[in-house]
Amino acid sequence: MEQKVVEVPVSSEDLQRMLPEEFYSELMTLLREHGRIALRQDKIVSHETMDNRKELLVMSMRELRGLGFKLETPRNLQQRHVEALAKSWEERGLAASTIANRLSALRALSVWIGKEGMIQHAADFVRNPESVRRAQATTEDKSWTASGIDPEALIGMIEQYDWRVGLQIKLMKAFGLRRKEAVMFRPLKADLGLALRVRDGTKGGRERLVVVETAEQRAILDFAKSKVSHVNEHIGHPDLSLEQAIRRFNYVLERFGVTKRGLGVTSHGLRHQHLNDLYEKVAGVPSPVRSGSVTGELDRLTHDIARARVSQEAGHSRLAISSAYIGARTSAARTPEQKADWARIRELSAKGDVLSDADAAELGRMILKLNASLDAAAGSRQEEQERRDNVGRTVVGAAASLLK
Numbered sequence: 037m038e039q040k041v042v043e044v045p046v047s048s049e050d051l052q053r054m055l056p057e058e059f060y061s062e063l064m065t066l067l068r069e070h071g072r073i074a075l076r077q078d079k080i081v082s083h084e085t086m087d088n089r090k091e092l093l094v095m096s097m098r099e100l101r102g103l104g105f106k107l108e109t110p111r112n113l114q115q116r117h118v119e120a121l122a123k124s125w126e127e128r129g130l131a132a133s134t135i136a137n138r139l140s141a142l143r144a145l146s147v148w149i150g151k152e153g154m155i156q157h158a159a160d161f162v163r164n165p166e167s168v169r170r171a172q173a174t175t176e177d178k179s180w181t182a183s184g185i186d187p188e189a190l191i192g193m194i195e196q197y198d199w200r201v202g203l204q205i206k207l208m209k210a211f212g213l214r215r216k217e218a219v220m221f222r223p224l225k226a227d228l229g230l231a232l233r234v235r236d237g238t239k240g241g242r243e244r245l246v247v248v249e250t251a252e253q254r255a256i257l258d259f260a261k262s263k264v265s266h267v268n269e270h271i272g273h274p275d276l277s278l279e280q281a282i283r284r285f286n287y288v289l290e291r292f293g294v295t296k297r298g299l300g301v302t303s304h305g306l307r308h309q310h311l312n313d314l315y316e317k318v319a320g321v322p323s324p325v326r327s328g329s330v331t332g333e334l335d336r337l338t339h340d341i342a343r344a345r346v347s348q349e350a351g352h353s354r355l356a357i358s359s360a361y362i363g364a365r366t367s368a369a370r371t372p373e374q375k376a377d378w379a380r381i382r383e384l385s386a387k388g389d390v391l392s393d394a395d396a397a398e399l400g401r402m403i404l405k406l407n408a409s410l411d412a413a414a415g416s417r418q419e420e421q422e423r424r425d426n427v428g429r430t431v432v433g434a435a436a437s438l439l440k
Contacts, residue, residue: 055098063093063110070148082240084216092141096121111149115161118142118154122161122168132168139168172356173364177325179309183300187309194292201288203260203271205303210256211246212310212349214239215303219281223260224267232257234351236270244351311346311361318342325363339365377402 055063071086097110103120107113118139125135136158143155159165180187187209195202204218213221216237226233228245235243248254260271272281285303293299315323319342321334343358350361384391384399391399 055094055101059097059107059109063097066110066145066148067093070144075144075147085240089141089144092138093145096138096142099124110145113142113145113149113151115154119161122158123163126162126164126167135162135168173359174325174361175363177308177312178301178305179312180301180305181309185299185301187306190292190294194288197291198288200271200273201285203263204285205289205306206256207260208303208306209310210253212307212314214307215285216282219272219285220270220278221260222264222268222270223257224264224269227257227261238351242351244348246349308361311350314349315342315346315362318345323362324365334365377405
């Protein structure tokens with residue numbers, strides 16, 4: 037008897053095939069039972085993460101059938117199936133982050149079916165490990181101003197067309213909000229006076245505080261409050277669902293060219309704008325992605341204080357995540373003496389067995405000098421790491437105490 041198939045609204049691919057009804061039903065059961073459980077932490081993931089898992093798993097299972105693997109049940113998933121999918125994605129030139137996200141969903145499924153450890157590193161499933169290596173630090177300033185766009189002028193035009201969307205992107209620029217956070221923003225509930233409590237629409241439900249420091253921020257917040265009549269009212273379109281409100285947001289911005297294909301920027305660029313501007317305000321110099329050479333000369337503690345502030349305001353607990361917005365700080369430049377020492381060591385080392393006694397003695401002295409400088413640098417790095425940890429704990433602790 038031929039099995040029924042279930043139509044699933046996923047992106048169309050040449051390899052996509054319909055899933056048998058029983059297979060799809062079992063996959064949905066696994067999602068309902070396990071889909072909201074985080075893999076590495078004892079917590080619950082957001083509904084958005086669960087929806088993403090569902091979409092990626094259904095798409096992957098459909099593509100697997102297109103590749104000729106007709107699994108009777110999701111519980112039959114094996115490493116060879118994952119490898120076939122990963123190589124297919126690699127051959128089609130999908131971005132490293134896209135492949136990693138899909139493998140992450142499959143890794144979750146492997147845990148749910150009792151095969152924990154089946155999917156370890158993404159590089160194990162592709163031909164070229166470089167194809168799945170993600171850059172943690174951005175090398176491009178994604179701010180609107182970096183693309184030659186006047187944010188105030190463009191936002192003003194958008195605001196005239198749709199004041200709600202205009203206000204949402206104003207909030208993104210002023211407070212570094214994500215798109216969903218801006219659409220769901222409840223100004224009367226969020227305004228704590230000296231700070232803004234960001235809760236609705238956050239990733240993983242992690243709320244955070246954003247300090248209200250400027251007159252511009254206060255003016256935007258007061259304007260947003262004037263547009264609602266009760267504490268639980270958000271600034272999105274009242275007659276639209278969240279999904280419809282986000283579609284409206286995307287439509288309006290696309291109408292004004294705010295796309296990668298259009299002006300070369302996205303709404304998320306306003307979050308980058310805010311966080312890079314914040315780094316410069318705290319550190320006193322442009323962020324690494326805006327001026328790596330200048331930041332490289334900045335003392336480490338000032339740099340870490342600035343990026344701790346960026347991480348906290350972006351809603352992340354790890355300092356390292358700030359690099360995704362502000363870029364990575366370059367190493368401090370070598371002094372002329374250090375450059376000369378390295379050049380001399382290379383010169384003497386190249387002589388090999390023909391070194392004179394005097395040259396050998398000189399090389400020995402320089403190696404001892406090099407080792408001493410490396411030991412000193414290692415000690416400094418340890419002290420800097422302790423300072424960074426203390427800075428991170430101080431910033432996160434201050435934010436937590438304000439939330440109590």
